Amino acid sequence: MLEQITATRYVAPLREGGSLPGVLEADDLGTYVVKFRGAGQGRRVLVAEIVCAELARRLGFATPELKVIDLDPQLGAREPDEEIQDLLAASAGLNLAIDFLPGALGFDPLGWEPDAGFASRVLWFDALIHNVDRSWRNPNLLVWHGGVWLIDHGAALWFHHNWPTADPRRRFDGRDHVLGPYATELARADAELAGRVTRELLEEVTALVPDEWLDGEPGFDGAAAVRLAYVEHLLARAAGPRDWLPGPAEVSPAPRREGGTIGGFWRAGRGEAG
Structure with a gap:
């Protein structure tokens, strides 16, 4: 399982998130964005966060550090918002802590033009994990350090x-x-990444999920069976045939940059200012 910490202070809600995550401090003196098991989307969301983020990390992508955070619902007793009080009460026990990246900027395709190799690797990875939430409206990418x-x-x-x-x-x-518009090297990304998604790697990342988030899954006899199902699904997807990858005609066109030249494009994945 991931390293376990204990929440010491509820700082503020992040109301832009549909599941109402919050910023919390912990006994390791760190500050974290916490996603709660008691949120309407349920514990499967936390499972997906761990499996996908830790798989991404092992495939060479930068992702914030994850920890499991133990929550005493009394931390929210003084919170004036009843919705937040109810959420914390429903989330007693283990939740997911995501390292807070202070000063990070949201990725904007109108301000940073991605490198083709990086864009292709990200699109390949998102296709592997069925990630439908890295869109123009919500890129879920941060520029930091x-x-x-x-x-x-x-x-x-x-x-x-x-x-x-x-x-x-x-x-x-x-x-x-x-x-998608910049992912012009999908074949290269496929050749680079597919073989790295092994049974051993998938067993490693699924082992990081707490048993209590997997127990009770309908149709499965315990946490081990659920872990195996994730492993078999993603392994079959990576091993092929990989006809699940989108073709060139199945991505949107690049955004228009109106109003002249935008300086200082960020070459995503290289850390170079153009």
Whole structure:
């Protein structure tokens, strides 16, 4: 399992998130964005966050450090918002802490032009994990300390909301992907990444999920069986045939940059200012 810490102070809600995550401080003196098990989207979102972010990290992408945070609901007793009080009360126990990146900027495709190799690797990865939430409206990418960081994978692995219909060969729709127009090296990304998604790697990342977030899953006999299902699904997807990858005609066109030249484009994945 991930390193476990204890929440010491509820700082503020992040109301732009649909599940009402919050900023909390912990006993390791760190500050974290916390996603709560008691949120309406449920514990599967936390499972997806761990599996996908930790898989991304091992494939070479920058992602904020994750920890499991123990929450005493009394931390929210003085919070005037009843919705937040109810959320914290429903989230007693283990929740997901995501390292807070102070000063990070949201990725804007109108301000930073991604490198083709980086864009292709991200699109390949999102196609692998069925991530439908890296769009023009919500890129879920941050620019921080000279790099582009991948965040918010809770909407990925959406097949686990209905396991009987899970299909490892389901095609990925890249028409709304924020990096789709720049992902012109998908074949190279596929050759680079597919072979690295091994059974051992998938077993490693799924082992980081707390048992209590997997126990009780309908149709499975305990946490180990659920972990195995994630491993088998993603392994089958990576091993091929990988006809789930979108083709050139299945991505959106690049955004128009109106009003003249925009200086200082960020070469995503290289950390170079142009």
